[in-house]
Amino acid sequence: MKLYISLVVGLLFMTSQAQETFTLSGYLKDAMSGESLWGANIILGPTTGTVTNEYGFYSITLEKGTYTVTFSSLGHKTITKEIVLDQNLKLNFDLVEDVNTMDEIVVTSTKANRAVKSTEMSVSTIKAETIKKLPTGMGEVDILKSIQLLPGVSSVNEGSSGFNVRGGSTDQNLVLLDEATIYNASHLLGFFSVFNADAIKDVKLYKGGIPSLYGGRLSSVLDIRQREGNLKEFKGELGIGLISSRALLQGPINKGDNEEGKGSYLIAGRRSYIDVFAPLSEDLEDTKLYFYDMNLKMNYNLNDTNRLYLSGYLGKDRFAIEDVFGNTYGNTSATLRWTSQLSDKLFFQTSAIYSDYDYEVELLTSGSEFSWKSSILNYNLKPRLRWYVSPGNTLTSGVDFTYYNFNPGEIAPINNSSTTAEKFQEKFAIEIAPYLDFETKISDNLSLHYGLRWSNFQRIGKENIATYANGTPLTYNSTLDLFDENEAIGETSYESGDVIESFNNLEPRASLRYLLNETTSLKASYNRNYQYLHLISNTTSATPLDIWAPSGPYLKPQSSDQYAVGLFKTLKNNDYDFSVEAYYKDLRNITDFVDGADLLFQENIETQVVQGNGRAYGLELQFNKNVGKLTGWLSYTLARSERKVIGINNNEYYPSNNDQTHELSLTGIYKFNNRWDFGGNFVYGSGKPVTYPTGKFEQNGLLVADYDGRNGDRLPAFHRLDLSATLNPKEGKNGTWIFSLGNVYNRKNASTIFFRERTEEMNNIDVPTGQTEASKFSFLGIVPSITYEFKF
Amino acid sequence: MKTITKQYKLIVFLCISILTISCETDVTDDITIAESTPKLVINGGLERNITSPLATQQIRLTTTINFLSNEPNPPVTDATVSITDGTETWVFSHQGDGYYANAMMPVLDKTYTITIEWNGETYEGADPLNEAPTFTNFYTEFEEETIFFTGGYFIKFDSQDPADIENYYYYRVVKDGEYFIIPDAGNSFNLITSDKFFDGQMRSGVTLNREITFEPGELATGQQLGISEEYFDYLFELFTQTGSSGGFGGNPPPATIRSNVINLTTPSNRAVGYFYSVDVEEGSVVVEE
Known part of the structure; x- marks a missing residue:
């Protein structure tokens, strides 16, 4: 903490200035809805400018003088203004939507030249509006599936919302909804994401160059912001699809006779109805299967400089078969945020966050019915101060406080069954992470963005920690290789509050941008990340059975170092842009399972998990066409992701489950006329690693497979084409039809290939034949869908 | 409580299959499997059975072959096999087709160690023989068909689990004079269990096997085996792998199920299969309507 304070104090004194300077500051909003604009550009010259923050605020301090300022935001008409800066100036603008560019999409929501000029690299921003124009594949607009079309991001499985970033596993993605951590981002066992696209404003994905503002995960940060609601008038939206229906209401708060309310609200809900059709099939009569979610956002302007935000999310999945089984899981989160513009140059925000993920399984086998509950709960406090020192120089500092409560498992009998009740010990932890983040313009060509995060993670009581012979839960036996x-x-x-184990780590982050010319830049970045939570999962995709385990005496924090370089270029006056990035990641203490790991109902998870090292490297290309009737992008990734864990694969490197050598995706949106839009995407991925059996033998009357090594084989390559067509309403009319066709040419992509003994049916029982077979399992054929949307 | 994982996965798998337009294609002819060196396979163990004692104890030795080959596993006919309880040693002699036998009588609470000499290498493995509690009631009962199980007469039993002892059970069904087993996703919860959640309890009305039904007039024989924790772990892995339907979301990368028989000469040249010592509680009943 001492180091941190002296750094801040040092910096405050460092920046005394000689010339007479003034500050231009203000807020930018959308003229129609009053929503604040994030990432809008304020340009005062070829190399002078700034962007708005998440709350639409900007601030830039310049020498006294006369300037031409342009305010621009994608999809909005640009405002140009001559200003005389001889005093501190406040300029707020409402930018009007530009109808001509409305249907153009750009992957980055900011203008293409910003990709060149910003110090950010390995970052992609997508607007929810763009996501809605893309084919859905499974009939639901899905944010997590859309980001899988970006280079370096792949799907864990066909149709799954789970994603891997640069060879990392799904638990290495930090998914934030209005700053609250979402622990399981999937509905219906991974087929749909928990984010209702209607309620979402912007999605920003960091694959690398992660600023020190974020921490806690190794591979990526997915920062999702909800819409704030219409400040000016009451509006509603309805969407009816084959899988689910949704509704959204928004409007001003305390508007009175003014043009704008003092605040606004937005409430959105969505519910699936597969189960509504279940009674039609006799087999499914007793089945319950649904999900629903609700999003809430409110904001209120206390005065010109102080604003309050309240954001909430509630999602639930329920899946049950009468007298057999039941499963309920869901995330709940709430964020209360206060932002305050302390001065023209100082912007303060603080958020208090509640986040909870819980799930329950009921097994209703007669005689031994029981339920099993588990949860992870956390509270955060995130104060942050941003100081707009001078053009190109910004300092951000803050602290993230987190309190965790893990409830790994609680078993209770149902119907007085013979199952004995049992509760595993709860686990507690606190994490304190102060950080500093600097953006500095060294020269017109060179900008730096660097920072330091100090993470302190403490496992605290009350808890009893098992002690083991030899001091560790597992000892490697090199003779037997197990x-x-x-x-x-x-x-x-340990009593309540006692520190069981404390980890202190420094996480330096830096990125650099060098402008070669107006349209070309070179970038480089480095970041070190620590991850204190481990997802102990027995499948590759996210399922409700996943268990989050905190670092502690027997589970070390995971860490990674990532190095990346890139070239960014715009062509033909920003009509096209192009980027190429290369990265190398070094990972330590990655968790993997011992052979034959038993994870469920396992109190001492440390006896089932081993930790090893990993490395991942790759090359990513992206080409965007930003204007015209046809817009879209092409991305290609060449990558490798490997692990080395003692006791696995003869202690040699093996491909990680997420290793995918080639991945190509082509996404396009074509505006045919005022009424018809067409969207399409094609994805190709080379096969993911699998382990095929080599030998076979018999045991207890069953044929058993024998394996050599791990992940030595590959599934066949994956490819599919999705198409969509949108019929927009006639002028002055309402109602939009969206037609979508997933997996157009009905490709049977292999989800897995499995090997087994062939069976034959005799008297209603499958009897083994002694013969073996290989079988390919594929999820989805062609999936047609229709959605109708209505706005009022 | 490993058993729950599999049951859950089975259900998830089934429902996802119904939900989505999933499909399965036979690709046996498209797959080529790497050739590997044959390994020694141990199949069998010692069984103490008071109800119907075995005339001889026997173990079968073979070697592994390519997974997609449709040939039988080649028998090992030239090994030297002996089993000891620490004081006494019995030599198991080759009877033909890889079977090695001896008329010894295993007893409770002994740990039996097998030694196999083959191809100039020595293999050794041990397993303790744990008592199986008796059936206090053994009968059959008719159950209606449900989504997951066929209808018919099922074996049911009552049995008292001994308190304060970790017990592991394995259930076998004899039908038409033969052990009856099918590769099924339910096996790892159907055929084995630990007493983790019913230690010391009186268990009544337990269905011995939820897959195998009997007709009125048939002789239904069921066995409750007392097994070691190691054998339970082995069987759990075995049933998980052989019952794996593969489908949903990908399973953890499979690995060879580790044998309890170790190659002392060249440890990396591993054997597969489990040498077990079990106590068998057996019940029989003719099914009545």
Whole structure:
């Protein structure tokens, strides 16, 4: 903490200035809805300018003089203004939507030249509006599936909302909804994401060059912001689809006779109705299967400089078969944020956040019915101060406080069954992470963005920690090449608040941009990240069975170093842009399972998990066409992701489950006329690693497979084409039809290939034949869907 | 409580299959499997059975072959096999087709160690023989068909689990004079269980096997085996792998199920299969309407 304070104080004194300067500041909003504009550009010259923050605020301090300022935001008409800066100036603008460019899409929501000029790299921003124009594949607009079309991002499985970034696993993605951590971002076991696109404004994905403002995950940060609601008038939207229907209401608060309310609200809900059709099939009569979610956002202007935001999310999945099984899971989050413009140059915000993920399984086998509950809960406090020192120089500092409560499992009998009740010990942790982040313009060509995050993670009581013979839960037996479980010889008791184990780590982050000319830049970045939570999962995609385990005496924090370089270029006056990036990642203490790991109902998870190292490297290309009737992008990724864990694959490197050598995606949107839009995307990915059996033998009357090594084989290549057509309403009319066709040429992509003994049916029982077979399992054929949207 | 994982996955898999337009294609002819060196396979163990004692104890030895080959596993006919309880040693002699046998009688609470000499290498493995509690009631009962299970007469039993002892159970069904087993996703919860959640409890009305039904007039024989924790772990893996329907979301990368028989000469040249010592509680009943 001392180091942190002295850094801040040092910086405050460092920046005394000689010349007479004044500050231009203000807010930019959308003229129609009053929503604040994030990432809008304020340009005062070829190399002088700034962008608005998440709340539409900008601030730039310049020498006294006369300037021509342009305010621009994608999809809006640009405002140009001559200003005389001889005093501090406040300029607020409402930018009017530009109808001509409305249907153009750009992957980055800011103008293409910003991609060249910004110090950010490995970052993609997509507007929810763009996502809605893309084919859905499965009939639901899905943010997480849209980001899978970006280079370096791949899907864990066909149709899955789970994603891997630069060879990392799904638990290495930090998914934030209005700053609240979402622990399971999938509905219906991964087929749909929990984010209702109607309620979302912007999505920003950091694959690398992660600023020190974020921490806690190794591979990526997905920062999702909800819409704030219409400040000017009451509006509603309805969407009816084959999978679900949704509704959204928004409007001003305390408007009175003014043009704008003092605040606004937005409330959105969505519910699936597959189960509504279930009674039609006799087999599914007793089945329950649905999800719903609700999004809430409110904001209120206390005065010109102070604003309050309230944001909430509630999602639930329920899946049950009468007398057999039941499963409920969901995320709940709430964020209360206060932003305050302390001065023209100082912007303060603080958020108090609640986030909870819980799930429950009920097994209703007669005689041994029981329920199993588990949850992870956290509270955050995130104060942050941003100081707009001078043009190109910004300092951000803050602290993230987090309190965690893990409830790994609680078993309770149902219907007085013979199952005995049991509750695993709860686990507690706190994390304190102060950070500093600087953006500095060294020269007209060179800009730096660097920072430092200090993360302190403490496992605290009350908890009893098992002690093991030899001091560790597992000992590697090199003769047999396997792990021996050591006997638990006792317990150490920690009282509430006692520190069980404390980790302190420094996480330096830096990125650099060098402008070669007006249209070309070179960038380089480095970041070190630590991750203190581990997702102990027995499948590759996110499922409700996932268990989050905190670092502690027997589970070390994971860490990574990532190095990346890139070239960014715009062509033909920003009509096209192009980028190429190369990265290398070095990962430590990645968790993997011992052979034959038993994860469920396992209190001492450390006896089932081993930690090893990994490395990932790759090359990513992206080409965007930004204007015209046809817009879209092409992306290609060449990558490798490997692990090395003692006891696995003869202690040699093996491809990680997410290793995909080639991935290509082509996405296009074509505006045919005022009424028809067409969208399409084609994805090709080379096969992911699998382990095929080599030998076979018999045991207890069953044929058993024998394996050599891990992930030594590859699934066949994956490819599919999705198309969509949107029929927009006639002028002055309402109602939009969206037709979508997923997997147009009905490709049967292999989800897995599995090997088994062939069986034959005899007297209603499948009897083994002694013969073996290989079988390919594929999820989805062609999926047609229709959605109708209505706005009022 | 490993059993729950599989049941859950089975259900998830089934429902997802119904939900989505999923499909399965036979690709046996499109797949080429890498050739590997044959490994020694141990199949069998010692069984103490008071109800119907075995005349001889026997173990079968073979070697592994390519997974997609449709040939039988080649028998190992030239090995030297012996089993010891620490004081006494029994030599198991080759009877033909890879079977090695001896008329010894295993007893409770002993740990039996097998030693196999083959191809100039020595393999060794051990398993303790744990008592299986008796059936206090053994009968059949008719159950209607449900989504997951066929209808018919099922074996049911009552049994008292001994308190304060970790017990592991394995259930076998004898039908038409033969052990009956099918590769099924339910096996790892259907055929084995630990007493983790019913330690010391009286268990009544437990269905011995939820897949195998009997007709009125048939002789239904069921066995409750007392097994070691290691054997339970082995069987859990075995049933998980052989019952794997592969489908949903990808499973953890499979690995060879580790044998309890170790190659002392060249540890990396591993054997597969489990040498077990079990106690068998057996019940039989003729199904009545």
